[in-house]
Amino acid sequence: MSYICILNPLLLMSLSTQGVKQMSPVSCCFEFFTGRVPSKQIVSVMETHSSCGAKAFVVTTAKRRKICVGHYVNWAQEAFKKQNVIEGRSPPASQ
Numbered sequence: 001m002s003y004i005c006i007l008n009p010l011l012l013m014s015l016s017t018q019g020v021k022q023m024s025p026v027s028c029c030f031e032f033f034t035g036r037v038p039s040k041q042i043v044s045v046m047e048t049h050s051s052c053g054a055k056a057f058v059v060t061t062a063k064r065r066k067i068c069v070g071h072y073v074n075w076a077q078e079a080f081k082k083q084n085v086i087e088g089r090s091p092p093a094s095q
Contacts, residue, residue: 028052029068036075037061045080047071 028048037059044060048068055071057080069076 027058027066029054029056029058031068032056032070033059033067037067037069037079039075039079039082042079045076045083047080 029052041061041063042059043062043064046058046060048054048056048058057069057071057073057076059067059069059076059079061067071077
């Protein structure tokens with residue numbers, strides 16, 4: 001019986017920490033690329049999670065590199081908009 005009393009709280013704690021991990025942002029940017037990626041090399045552009053400290057785009061290249069680019073960079077904004085138009089989604093309203 002005491003064995004169950006010990007394992008039950010441990011199981012509950014492990015489940016609750018897994019929930020926190022799933023709710024946390026997958027990727028945030030802390031360093032930013034200052035160059036330009038040619039549009040032919042861009043496979044996808046995603047915005048970072050809203051809980052990240054800095055708004056940014058994560059650009060994935062044809063060579064599967066993930067590059068952080070500031071949210072204010074024009075070419076990244078255009079690539080993001082173009083991707084949303086191609087996929088039939090409207091880009092989120094700017095704030």
